[in-house]
Amino acid sequence: MLDMIIYTAVVATLIIVVGLFGSGEGEGLGREMNKFELGKVSYVMVLVWIAVSWQVFSIGSVGLIFEVSALFSNVISTVGLPIVPVLAVICFHDSMSGIKVISMVLAIWGFVSYVYQHYLDDRESKTPTQV
Known part of the structure; x- marks a missing residue:
């Protein structure tokens, strides 16, 4: 079951990244990162930890479905x-x-x-x- 969650997330991520850069919106990420008040590293950390939290949430939800x-x-x-x-x-x-x-x-x-x-x-x- 974890494979299904991980593969779905990977495919969704790839589609989003292709759409982001294919539409030209990816160029605005640099400007957005520069305008972030806490700095570039904090901007990247926020994005990384949001992604990690969603993965933990997804795995936890599936675990609850199986266990309860x-x-x-x-x-x-x-x-x-x-x-x-x-x-x-x-x-x-x-x-x-x-x-x-x-x-x-x-x-x-x-x-x-x-x-x-x-x-x-x-x-x-x-x-x-x-x-």
Whole structure:
């Protein structure tokens, strides 16, 4: 399964790189890198660590699917949705917009619904059935 994730990521990366340089947008990377406030090395490190984090996320999601269930993997991904905007506000002093608030509320609502449904299913399984 890891091979499938890795090969998909490699093919997607190659297609994106060909499209980036084929369209001429690749020439703007140098300007963007020079304008990055923290420097060129930080710019490259940000891109590298974003790629590494996405790979860890992909492998972790597939691991959850195999070990627990696809639904649980989706729930864990949904729980992570409100964490990212909160960390962006705290770490990068980003503004909290209405879209971020709505996405956080929907993510929390989805997680609470999942937990409540499991609570109801567990409660129902413990009640004796009348024959």
